[in-house]
Amino acid sequence: MAALTPYTYIQCPCSDSSTLGRSSGPNSPTGSEGDEDDRTFDPRAPRSNYSLYPLEYLLYCEDCHQIRCPRCVSEEIVTYYCPNCLFEVPSSTIKSEGNRCTRSCFQCPICIGPLAVTSVETKPDPGLLAATDNTAAPHSGPYALTCSYCNWSSTEVGIKFDKPNSIHAQLAKLRNGGTTRLTAKERKERRKDPSYRSQAAATTGSEGGAGPGKEEKLDLETQFANLKSFYQRQLADPNSADTGLASLSDLGFSSPTSLSRIMSIYTGGSLQDKKAKSRVGAMREALESDEGLQIADLDESAAIDKLQTDGHDGTASTAQLLDQIPNLGEAHLHGRSRFLSELRPIPYLLRAKRSKRCPVCRHIISKPEAKIQTTRFRIRLVAGSYIPSLAIRPLSLSSASSTSSSGASVPGALLEPLKPTHFLLTFRNPIFDTIKVTLGAPAKTPGRFPSKVTVLCPEFEIDANTDVWDEALKDSGERERERERERRARRGGFEESTTTSSSNNHNNNNNNNAQNQLEVGKIWERGRNWVSIVVEVVPPSLKLGDSTGDGGGVLREDEDVLEIPMFVRVEWESEGGGDEVAVAARDTSGGSKEAREKRELAYWCVLGLGRIRRS
């Protein structure tokens, strides 16, 4: 079983439909206080899977003063790019060419590794995968796509290229096995060409095929194009004689009037056109390959033969088939590709840089720079700069029982059933105002095996994160700020190591000190912008026999994980404007600080403490 490192997940308010869209007026949060307290949040409820996120995944809307998560933000695409060649793809190209890279970027159809263009003449030495400088390399064609991970080569499916560049365009014209494949434009031209038509007719005739089975073999795109134009012709001519499948027309499916008939049923008959009713001309179905008829090839003996020679190893897996893109493949409506030899190189799916909007007020809360080479953001309102972060650490207090010290103090160790265990929760305040934190946790966690939970200090204040801010105001240069932060961090580290030996809880010699501090209503430790408190848990015994449980005597997945639901309320007073920059300007100009506004943010979170030892 994998060791479990303690975690904190925060619930986004969007999981509660009543809070979404609620105005953030000064009265509304207090108004709903009561019922929020009454509800107990069950982290194990199936719905919780979709609303709990680590802090890093959460954004924050400054206008709504609320947490936003990946589930509720609305995304907008800023730039499309290929993840392999890192070229931007304009949205006009997306419309015409689709959502895949049309340069020479391909993935291996066997293992999805990247494919490199190599010369076929020289032996496939991995050192020769000189995709980056084909121009400098002296080798000449033909070329193949080769996988540097599993050594697959496009020559295995009979595909070679004349040029080392614009592989996508070349591949579009090649079938597996090397025969040419017509592009859409060429197919259209060929259809128009009378000499081809007569030739095709002659071959069909000479083979003496009376049945349609001897018709031209159509590929998927041609068949679709033929069918489409055929039906468009049929729809344009409602009086077309029913020469085809007469029996089907009795059902009324193939008549263009059936649509108006159905419409009239739903619109109360008023729309019924007497004239149209009299015109009973029906559409016929496609009769020849020109019209898109493709007789199903039910003879699978070739496939069976191939299966006998190649065996199971020669067949493609479901995952491999899913990675294939349908239009470039050879697949027909009947008889999908089933063998590895039918797989084709996969052009890379494009990726996108996305900006994110608040679902309620529509303000942008995250916006990356459009350029692909940069990782900077124009706007990045992450929840971590607005709500306190929470770190969990096991705390071993005891020399009283020598066994316990080895218990919870080791991160990831199993929690002993029925034995009080302590955890240190460190809240760090990211904002520039002092915050008051109120915690609420059920005395017993929900579920079949409730743990007893005691938050020793459920109410405390954390000092503001002002220090950095003041310094930053003085020297606005970013380098200065960075140096300052570094210096402070070093100083902070020094202080911690010398003065607060109690934090070093692996040492047993400060036990008295520790036990003195373990008092209800007292915080454990305090720093510049952080506070540590202690939570005591008594894990349950995971005995199944005596539990009159629902669902029998099997421990469900992760039922041994000790998770505490905790309601966190953060209260602070901020400047009326709310905008920090504006506040700063006012402060430096000696403005009054009177217009302070009470703010509050409350949310559920889940503390995952560890796994309980199974008895």
Added chain:
Amino acid sequence: MSRRPPRGEYIETDTGNKVARKATLVGTQNIMLGGKTVIQPEVMIRGDLIRTIQASSQSASGAPPNNTAVSIGRYCFLSRGCCLRPPGRLYKGTFTYMPLRMGDHVFVGPGSVIQAASVGSHVHIGTNVVVGEFAIIKDYVRILDGTVVPPNMVIPSLSIVAGQPARLIGEVPEGGHEAFELRDLYKTVGNNPQPAPS
């Protein structure tokens, strides 16, 4: 706490690099360290695998040959037992190594082997990862434990990859950028290690 070896486990340079005495650095004159980089024991860096053919532009300009085989930026952390090895290939018919470049704040997990052409900044490479030859890893990339990055693979910025071969499994969230910072980790090792901030 065991007693420190008398001379100190690490050599600390003027630029703040902390290099373990038990690390193996071959061809040190070809290894460039940007400063404040930690190299743990049993790390191997193959600075001896230098480029044998100079790029045409360089030889034409008459500049002195650049023999840097491995260049490492600031605040990198090379964990115990990892290996940095310049990638090599045939170039105009002759085999040559090419330099391995690494940006700032790159964490390389224990037992990992890196043969990339370039690793960006703010990159976290997990335990027992293999990065194949000439792979290109951009900024803010997280490679999970046990991943095998195939040769020539390009991993764009803000990707989370895993698997054998590596595939994209997620994106680094907006709030996850700061977690790549290695300043604090830098302070926790060396001859006078400081505890990690709580």
